[in-house]
Amino acid sequence: MRIGVFVCHCGSNIKATIDAEYIAAQVQQDAKVVHAAEYPYLCAEGGQQKIINAVREYQLTGVVICACSPRMHENTFRKTAAKAGLNPYQIEIANIREQCSWVHKNKDAATGKALKLAKAAIARVKLALPLFAGESAVTKRALVIGGGIAGIQTALDIAEAGFAVDLVESTPSIGGKMAQLDKTFPTLDCAACILTPKMVDAAAHEKITLHTYSEVEEVEGFVGNFTATIRKKARSVDMKKCTGCGACWEKCPSKRIPSEFDCGLANRTAIYTPFAQAVPNVPVIDRATCIKFKNGRCGLCADVCQPAAIDFTQEDAVFTQEYGVIIAATGYQVFSLDAYGEYAYHDSKNVITSLELERLMNAAGPTGGKLQRPSDGKAPKKITFIQCVGSRDITRGKPYCSKICCMYTAKHAIAIKEKYPEAEIEIFYIDVRTPGKGFDEFYRRAVEVYGVRYIKGQVGKIAEMNGILHMQAVDLLENKRFDTTADMVVLAAAIEPSPGAKPLAQMLATPMDTLRFFSEAHPKLRPVESATAGIFLSGVCHGPKDIPETVAQASAAACKAIGVLAKDKLITNPCVAKVNDKKCTGCGRCIDVCPYKAISLESNAAEANPALCQGCGGCASLCPSNAMDLNGFTHKQVLAEVDALCR
Amino acid sequence: MWKTMIERCMQCGRCSAACPVAPFMDMPPHKWVYYARNGEGERVQNAGAIWQCLSCFCCEARCPRGVKPAQLAEEKRALSNKVVLLESLSEHVIENMPQQLLVAALRKAR
Ligand SMILES: Cc1cc2nc3c(=O)[nH]c(=O)nc-3n(C[C@H](O)[C@H](O)[C@H](O)COP(=O)(O)OP(=O)(O)OC[C@H]3O[C@@H](n4cnc5c(N)ncnc54)[C@H](O)[C@@H]3O)c2cc1C
Ligand code: SF4
Ligand code: SF4
Ligand code: SF4
Ligand code: SF4
Numbered sequence: 001m002r003i004g005v006f007v008c009h010c011g012s013n014i015k016a017t018i019d020a021e022y023i024a025a026q027v028q029q030d031a032k033v034v035h036a037a038e039y040p041y042l043c044a045e046g047g048q049q050k051i052i053n054a055v056r057e058y059q060l061t062g063v064v065i066c067a068c069s070p071r072m073h074e075n076t077f078r079k080t081a082a083k084a085g086l087n088p089y090q091i092e093i094a095n096i097r098e099q100c101s102w103v104h105k106n107k108d109a110a111t112g113k114a115l116k117l118a119k120a121a122i123a124r125v126k127l128a129l130p131l132f133a134g135e136s137a138v139t140k141r142a143l144v145i146g147g148g149i150a151g152i153q154t155a156l157d158i159a160e161a162g163f164a165v166d167l168v169e170s171t172p173s174i175g176g177k178m179a180q181l182d183k184t185f186p187t188l189d190c191a192a193c194i195l196t197p198k199m200v201d202a203a204a205h206e207k208i209t210l211h212t213y214s215e216v217e218e219v220e221g222f223v224g225n226f227t228a229t230i231r232k233k234a235r236s237v238d239m240k241k242c243t244g245c246g247a248c249w250e251k252c253p254s255k256r257i258p259s260e261f262d263c264g265l266a267n268r269t270a271i272y273t274p275f276a277q278a279v280p281n282v283p284v285i286d287r288a289t290c291i292k293f294k295n296g297r298c299g300l301c302a303d304v305c306q307p308a309a310i311d312f313t314q315e316d317a318v319f320t321q322e323y324g325v326i327i328a329a330t331g332y333q334v335f336s337l338d339a340y341g342e343y344a345y346h347d348s349k350n351v352i353t354s355l356e357l358e359r360l361m362n363a364a365g366p367t368g369g370k371l372q373r374p375s376d377g378k379a380p381k382k383i384t385f386i387q388c389v390g391s392r393d394i395t396r397g398k399p400y401c402s403k404i405c406c407m408y409t410a411k412h413a414i415a416i417k418e419k420y421p422e423a424e425i426e427i428f429y430i431d432v433r434t435p436g437k438g439f440d441e442f443y444r445r446a447v448e449v450y451g452v453r454y455i456k457g458q459v460g461k462i463a464e465m466n467g468i469l470h471m472q473a474v475d476l477l478e479n480k481r482f483d484t485t486a487d488m489v490v491l492a493a494a495i496e497p498s499p500g501a502k503p504l505a506q507m508l509a510t511p512m513d514t515l516r517f518f519s520e521a522h523p524k525l526r527p528v529e530s531a532t533a534g535i536f537l538s539g540v541c542h543g544p545k546d547i548p549e550t551v552a553q554a555s556a557a558a559c560k561a562i563g564v565l566a567k568d569k570l571i572t573n574p575c576v577a578k579v580n581d582k583k584c585t586g587c588g589r590c591i592d593v594c595p596y597k598a599i600s601l602e603s604n605a606a607e608a609n610p611a612l613c614q615g616c617g618g619c620a621s622l623c624p625s626n627a628m629d630l631n632g633f634t635h636k637q638v639l640a641e642v643d644a645l646c647r
Numbered sequence: 648m649w650k651t652m653i654e655r656c657m658q659c660g661r662c663s664a665a666c667p668v669a670p671f672m673d674m675p676p677h678k679w680v681y682y683a684r685n686g687e688g689e690r691v692q693n694a695g696a697i698w699q700c701l702s703c704f705c706c707e708a709r710c711p712r713g714v715k716p717a718q719l720a721e722e723k724r725a726l727s728n729k730v731v732l733l734e735s736l737s738e739h740v741i742e743n744m745p746q747q748l749l750v751a752a753l754r755k756a757r
Pocket of ligand 5: 662666667668669699700701702703704706707716717720
């Protein structure tokens with residue numbers, strides 16, 4: 001074995017804390033190391049050329065790169081090795097940046113540790129065998145989970161590229177939160193006018209299959225070869241027969257169910273579509289509130305339904321389908337204000353959230369777009385907005401800035417002033433955050449053109465007396481505590497990931513952050529990919545975003561997904577489990593531990609399917625007869641590495 | 648500990664908005680934190696506000712950053728060397744006051 005060692009400076013990232021020259025000199029004491037060198041940037045073209053030249057000149061059969069994390073550049077250097085004619089699996093990376101120079105301050109100690117890490121990698125590469133990647137097929141179908149604007153946009157883009165897409169939405173209609181909005185910042189177009197055509201396009205697209213009122217129950221497999229189990233909840237209405245005429249919900253006597261879509265500001269019937277432009281325009285029967293399902297009497301909807309579409313006996317339909325890629329687009333919900341008693345949200349009907357205000361301003365909403373106080377239907381003369389409720393709050397709320405509320409509050413203020421120029425508007429803020437194209441100009445228009453009063457400060461307490469909301473407030477620029485009143489208070493409540501996101505992340509075996517937003521593979525360079533191959537992220541499920549950003553990410557996720565779907569074969573990772581059938585006793589314990597169901601028992605010995613195996617190593621560490629091993633991470637290699645570290 | 652706690656303050660003013668006595672104070676609670684963080688603790692020490700604070704903890708309950716302005720006032724009172732002798736209080740007060748309130752009251756009394 002002829003080993004070459006290359007130590008990267010990474011500019012000053014490594015060199016400032018680690019003596020690269022010393023490492024290069026020390027590793028040469030190992031008889032098998034025939035060449036060692038250092039370089040400012042190994043990943044740059046010059047650095048890679050240096051490696052290629054050295055492999056040829058010194059006839060290297062193994063290479064150790066002391067540089068950044070393998071997550072960063074393992075692939076880069078594997079390709080370099082291949083170019084030089086070396087098997088790509090005969091390079092090893094010693095991570096002396098993330099796990100050494102970045103976390104240590106003392107140069108001597110860090111250099112000592114870096115040398116140990118280098119020696120461990122050398123020990124490993126001595127035992128490395130050439131490995132050859134296999135291939136696996138790609139199912140040319142995408143699964144998009146969540147039918148908000150994010151999911152719709154991703155589905156449309158993938159379908160436009162010619163691939164089949166299933167769009168699964170848990171509520172009876174696609175559209176998500178955007179369907180609930182009135183106008184949208186910063187251009188004030190009406191949300192429905194720009195969203196409805198997209199919803200209709202998605203429904204009409206020959207490559208898109210909508211599964212509304214449906215949920216994903218199980219996901220198995222890996223990139224290119226996922227299998228999902230989907231439950232279509234019983235709508236109790238035959239989608240093929242229903243014409244969407246509405247006769248049923250007009251007659252339904254169970255009328256006093258708070259409408260989810262109208263945030264409880266209006267009622268719906270037991271058989272309902274969430275809103276007039278719902279896609280599909282087919283109702284569902286909410287069995288918990290339907291009289292027929294509760295006590296057997298009623299059935300009025302079935303009596304009036306001309307095409308006889310109502311079917312009380314319908315059952316949930318469960319089906320499985322194969323997919324090449326999966327896109328999570330589960331969006332968000334408004335954070336519960338239960339912990340904020342001081343704002344009287346639960347005590348006064350006239351204290352509302354911003355999303356509720358969207359419904360009260362919406363021409364299709366419960367008041368036909370007339371701004372009325374929920375308590376008495378009167379037009380409010382003075383409206384107070386309170387920003388950051390539950391956001392930037394590490395004690396009772398969310399540590400992050402919800403990002404959209406500064407802009408939507410400016411939008412609400414302008415929209416109210418447009419309709420009711422006499423209305424007085426006060427906004428309590430901590431900071432006004434408006435980065436974005438045309439955003440700050442929009443906010444300044446609220447102040448300068450519409451005369452909205454922004455007060456740097458907060459409200460500490462709200463109490464309703466005789467229909468007036470009394471507030472204790474502080475104006476920080478005046479450094480003054482004062483009392484103020486309003487007819488209506490609007491709280492910019494924080495947003496948080498949908499409750500369905502966490503179980504979905506578990507199903508997809510893809511990581512979330514501690515706040516339950518899906519994690520991206522790399523915060524800068526791979527913002528729409530999850531850490532799990534073949535799973536992509538779209539919209540607010542990944543972090544707070546407005547619509548323009550959501551749509552941009554949705555299209556980016558589609559683009560990445562198409563990149564997989566367009567391939568006929570995917571290169572598989574050769575670092576998979578391998579059984580020594582002479583040692584295997586056929587105990588079968590590995591079968592139970594494998595999360596990918598890759599192992600089966602064939603004529604008394606286990607066999608690992610290399611297409612299914614993800615190289616997690618669970619079986620190899622568990623096997624009591626030491627029969628299971630992992631290519632590229634063999635027991636021998638790992639032990640040699642540990643030995644080198646302990647020496 | 649204390650230092651990192653006051654560093655968390657984002658000067659939102661919710662403490663002062665919540666405080667029932669802030670309208671009567673010469674320096675509202677968010678400013679205590681502001682000055683303490685700027686190394687100007689003596690400005691807080693000299694403010695009349697620390698003697699007006701009720702120790703009701705509204706400020707702490709509402710602070711979104713887990714800062715404790717009332718604790719700061721307590722510290723400044725403790726540092727002020729204003730002493731009241733227990734024997735000057737009536738037996739009824741000593742018997743019936745919760746310990747914490749008694750200590751706070753002793754510090755507040757002049
Ligand atoms: C009051 C308010 C006003 C706003 N105004 C504006 C504005 O003027 N301009 C602007 O740009 N942005 C605005 N926004 C932000 C905007 O709403 C979001 O950017 C956008 O809706 C995000 O879309 P999404 O598809 O990621 O999420 P969502 O709209 O939340 O859609 C997610 C969808 O996934 C579904 N779902 C969730 N979990 C599952 C599951 N497990 N299985 C299947 N389906 C699931 C949900 O039912 C939903 O339909 C506003 C937000 C609020 C709160
Ligand atoms: S059967 Fe149920 S859904 Fe139909 S009309 Fe009666 S209550 Fe409504
Ligand atoms: S966007 Fe504005 S209102 Fe919303 S949390 Fe951030 S700073 Fe507060
Ligand atoms: S409420 Fe907390 S964060 Fe806000 S100003 Fe007061 S101490 Fe600072
Ligand atoms: S503890 Fe003191 S400063 Fe805090 S709210 Fe009560 S009176 Fe105000």
